[in-house]
Amino acid sequence: MYKALLVSLLCLCVVMLFTCKDKTKPPAPGELTHISYRPKPYPYNLPEGFPRFEVPKDNPGTVEGVSLGEKLFFDPLLSADNTMSCSSCHFPHLAMTDKKARSTGIDGKEGIRSAMSLINVAYYREGLFWDGRVKTLEEQALLPVEDSVELHNSWDEVLNRLKKHSEYPALFRKAFGISSIEEMDKYLAVKAIAQYERSLISGNTKFDRFRRGEAVLSEEEMRGYELFFDASPDLPDAECGHCHNAPLMTTNEYLNNGISEAFTTEDFTDKGYGLITGNPLDNGKFRVPSLRNIILTAPYMHDGRFKTLEEVIEHYNSGGKHGPNVSPLIRPLNLNEVQKRQLIAFLETLTDPNFTQQN
Ligand code: HEC
Ligand code: HEC
Numbered sequence: 578m579y580k581a582l583l584v585s586l587l588c589l590c591v592v593m594l595f596t597c598k599d600k601t602k603p604p605a606p607g608e609l610t611h612i613s614y615r616p617k618p619y620p621y622n623l624p625e626g627f628p629r630f631e632v633p634k635d636n637p638g639t640v641e642g643v644s645l646g647e648k649l650f651f652d653p654l655l656s657a658d659n660t661m662s663c664s665s666c667h668f669p670h671l672a673m674t675d676k677k678a679r680s681t682g683i684d685g686k687e688g689i690r691s692a693m694s695l696i697n698v699a700y701y702r703e704g705l706f707w708d709g710r711v712k713t714l715e716e717q718a719l720l721p722v723e724d725s726v727e728l729h730n731s732w733d734e735v736l737n738r739l740k741k742h743s744e745y746p747a748l749f750r751k752a753f754g755i756s757s758i759e760e761m762d763k764y765l766a767v768k769a770i771a772q773y774e775r776s777l778i779s780g781n782t783k784f785d786r787f788r789r790g791e792a793v794l795s796e797e798e799m800r801g802y803e804l805f806f807d808a809s810p811d812l813p814d815a816e817c818g819h820c821h822n823a824p825l826m827t828t829n830e831y832l833n834n835g836i837s838e839a840f841t842t843e844d845f846t847d848k849g850y851g852l853i854t855g856n857p858l859d860n861g862k863f864r865v866p867s868l869r870n871i872i873l874t875a876p877y878m879h880d881g882r883f884k885t886l887e888e889v890i891e892h893y894n895s896g897g898k899h900g901p902n903v904s905p906l907i908r909p910l911n912l913n914e915v916q917k918r919q920l921i922a923f924l925e926t927l928t929d930p931n932f933t934q935q936n
Pocket of ligand 1 (some may be wrong): 613650661662663664665680681682683684688690691692693695698699703705706707708714717718721726727728733756770774817
């Protein structure tokens with residue numbers, strides 16, 4: 578009896594020893610399964626009256642993915658010399674632009690185009706960049722890291738740094754459920770960045786509140802609104818709303834708004850959309866940009882040629898320059914000085930302070 582008790586006690590100790598040992602066993606090098614993976618769906622909260630945007634089936638937003646993407650977006654580890662990140666050209670307080678006519682990368686080399694605002698970027702379903710050369714945010718995010726006038730690094734090097742980092746392996750595990758560090762790759766990194774970019778939704782400007790009946794526009798803003806959208810029979814039609822329509826303030830089309838003089842389709846220094854479609858009639862066309870937060874994103878146009886909104890309005894008022902494929906909506910508007918100021922007052926109602934302060 579005494580002997581049997583001793584044996585069973587011994588057995589119990591052995592079992593306990595094993596189970597304890599199992600619990601405290603350190604994970605194998607590179608293993609991440611001891612970190613919990615319980616992703617929460619990210620609520621892409623659409624402002625009232627906004628259309629839905631498409632989220633790729635293989636990259637649904639999660640709270641963990643968006644937060645990893647945000648960290649990567651702001652991390653200079655992405656650049657060869659650790660000096661620049663995505664946010665060096667896309668600053669939140671400048672509505673994700675950089676104040677420059679053309680962006681410069683880590684080697685001080687200047688690119689050919691102006692950095693684009695990433696606000697409401699999830700809505701650009703007809704292609705990304707001024708010329709629409711890329712289809713998805715995931716595909717786009719692969720490019721700046723290796724672009725020689727941007728971050729001028731290699732993904733191999735970025736992954737080396739991410740894998741050795743004290744926080745990233747756990748964050749990749751939490752966002753994507755990978756079981757070891759070896760599974761970290763560039764495709765997961767860009768999925769996270771794209772999730773973050775989709776979360777940059779802005780729809781709470783004075784103009785939005787006016788549309789929802791929650792705010793009143795001043796007299797000047799109201800006249801600007803009517804000029805912009807041709808909403809009053811007593812005022813001229815400034816044509817803006819046909820290309821920059823509400824609520825996104827863009828139709829997503831590729832058009833020539835007459836900023837460059839051209840006698841033939843070969844005369845454009847930057848052929849824009851034509852380089853992508855191969856159709857000479859698309860030369861000199863660029864994607865209609867959204868005008869949300871426009872007062873924060875000077876200088877203007879794909880090459881930053883206009884420093885101020887006054888110059889932009891002057892351009893449209895003049896009827897633009899001659900070109901073989903300029904949109905017929907670009908024509909002399911004959912606006913007087915008061916009306917030009919009213920248009921700018923309206924454009925100022927498109928700024929979303931919540932957005933730029935929160936981020
Ligand atoms: C050196 C400055 C620079 C850096 C760094 C940079 N960008 Fe950009 N970004 C630009 C410029 C310039 C454009 C427009 C290029 C064009 O149209 O040819 C652009 C365009 C974009 C667009 C297209 C937006 C649209 O509306 O179509 C996205 C998305 C974007 N960048 C995301 C990123 C991400 C993500 C990173 C980091 C991985 C990054 N950018 C790093 C300058 C930069
Ligand atoms: C035919 C379509 C069309 C009409 C009409 C039009 N725009 Fe544009 N707008 C564009 C295109 C296309 C661009 C980009 C052109 C480029 O960069 O080469 C643009 C660019 C802009 C920009 C610069 C945006 C940026 O991010 O740099 C502003 C500001 C602007 N438009 C305001 C207006 C206003 C105000 C009106 C009315 C007076 C107007 N637009 C009428 C198509 C149009």
